[in-house]
Amino acid sequence: MELAGTIAVVTGAASGLGAATAAALAGAGATVHGFDLGPAIAAAGDAPAGVRLVDVDVCDPESVRAAVDRAADGDAPLRTVVNCAGIAPSQRILGRRGVHDLELYARVVRVNLVGTFTVLTLAAERIAQTAADGHGQRGVIVNTASVAAFEGQIGQAAYASSKGGVVGLTLPAARDLAAHGIRVMTIAPGIMLTPMMQTVSAEYRAGLAAGVPFPARLGDADEYAALVLAIVGNDYLNGEVIRLDGALRMAPR
Numbered sequence: 001m002e003l004a005g006t007i008a009v010v011t012g013a014a015s016g017l018g019a020a021t022a023a024a025l026a027g028a029g030a031t032v033h034g035f036d037l038g039p040a041i042a043a044a045g046d047a048p049a050g051v052r053l054v055d056v057d058v059c060d061p062e063s064v065r066a067a068v069d070r071a072a073d074g075d076a077p078l079r080t081v082v083n084c085a086g087i088a089p090s091q092r093i094l095g096r097r098g099v100h101d102l103e104l105y106a107r108v109v110r111v112n113l114v115g116t117f118t119v120l121t122l123a124a125e126r127i128a129q130t131a132a133d134g135h136g137q138r139g140v141i142v143n144t145a146s147v148a149a150f151e152g153q154i155g156q157a158a159y160a161s162s163k164g165g166v167v168g169l170t171l172p173a174a175r176d177l178a179a180h181g182i183r184v185m186t187i188a189p190g191i192m193l194t195p196m197m198q199t200v201s202a203e204y205r206a207g208l209a210a211g212v213p214f215p216a217r218l219g220d221a222d223e224y225a226a227l228v229l230a231i232v233g234n235d236y237l238n239g240e241v242i243r244l245d246g247a248l249r250m251a252p253r
Contacts, residue, residue: 001137001232004029007071007078011058011085011119013051014040016194017144018084020221021228026050028229030080033071035064035119058085058115065122072126079130081123081141082228083116086162088196090155105158112162113169116143120173120184128180137235138181142228143170145188145241151250163188167241174239183238185231190245193218213247 008025012018013034022034026048034047035056047053056067072078087108093100120141127139145166152160166186174184191197191208197218209217227244231237 001079001133001140001235003080003229003232005076006030006080007074007076008032008080008082009035009068009071009078009119009123010082011035011056011115013084014044014053016084016196017189017192017221017224018082019044020225021082021084022051023048024222024225024229025080025082025232031074031076033067035067035085058083058119059110061118061122064118068119068122068126072123072129077130077138078123078126079139080232081119081127081139083119083141083143085115085119086112086144088159091158092155093157100157105161108158109162109165112159113165116166117169120169124177124180124182127182128177132181135235136181137183140183140185140232141173141177142231143184143186145170145186147188147190147243147245147248147250149188153250154253170241171239178238183235185237185239186241187224187227187231188241188243188245189219189224190243190248191218192224193220211248211251212245215246217246219244219246 008030010018010022010032013022014036022032026032032051034051034053038055041053054067057063091100130138132138143166146163148156148160149163149167170184170186
């Protein structure tokens with residue numbers, strides 16, 4: 001699918017994987033509407049050329065619908081959606097301070113899973129209204145899971161649950177949207193060098209990197225963005241989860 005002259009939506013676009021993806025899509029010729037929360041946008045500063053950062057809460061369907069409608073109402077077709085927005089708090093089910101915070105669990109699922117589904121659904125509605133290309137294709141939606149969906153660690157019950165839901169969503173969403181010419185894919189990153197990871201010590205990061213079989217380092221956000229571009233460009237990729245993790249398999253802790 002061609003990106004030049006089209007519209008793309010990226011959630012979590014103010015930093016990390018989302019920011020790298022938004023920049024890559026813009027570099028390939030798309031006009032990108034980057035969704036994120038206001039404080040994150042303020043902290044991000046100026047967006048790269050071709051990227052417009054928009055204050056959107058993926059947990060608020062009306063906020064999402066309004067932003068998707070603005071993105072899709074221009075002269076160019078909305079073709080690409082990449083869901084990167086997410087949170088990753090850690091808490092044991094039974095810990096020293098008692099049971100897992102039940103509202104925290106629900107919030108993680110709301111942001112990571114329900115937020116992804118909300119953006120996917122409302123964007124698919126608008127993509128389905130566009131004209132198909134010569135192959136019947138109208139668009140592609142790329143979601144973000146995690147290797148924690150398969151090997152959740154101690155303290156990751158909420159996060160692993162939410163990302164496992166994203167994995168489980170992939171195939172039925174692809175099947176549901178096939179009639180509309182919309183592909184659905186998911187990327188499951190391993191340990192990526194995101195802004196949050198850069199706040200920990202270099203020694204701690206080195207220890208994490210040593211556990212990656214090859215290459216023995218943390219993943220880069222630009223590598224995630226490159227995989228998004230490869231998925232967009234390969235029309236036969238659909239309904240699949242791709243691990244981006246250097247062959248890492250997470251230990252219990």
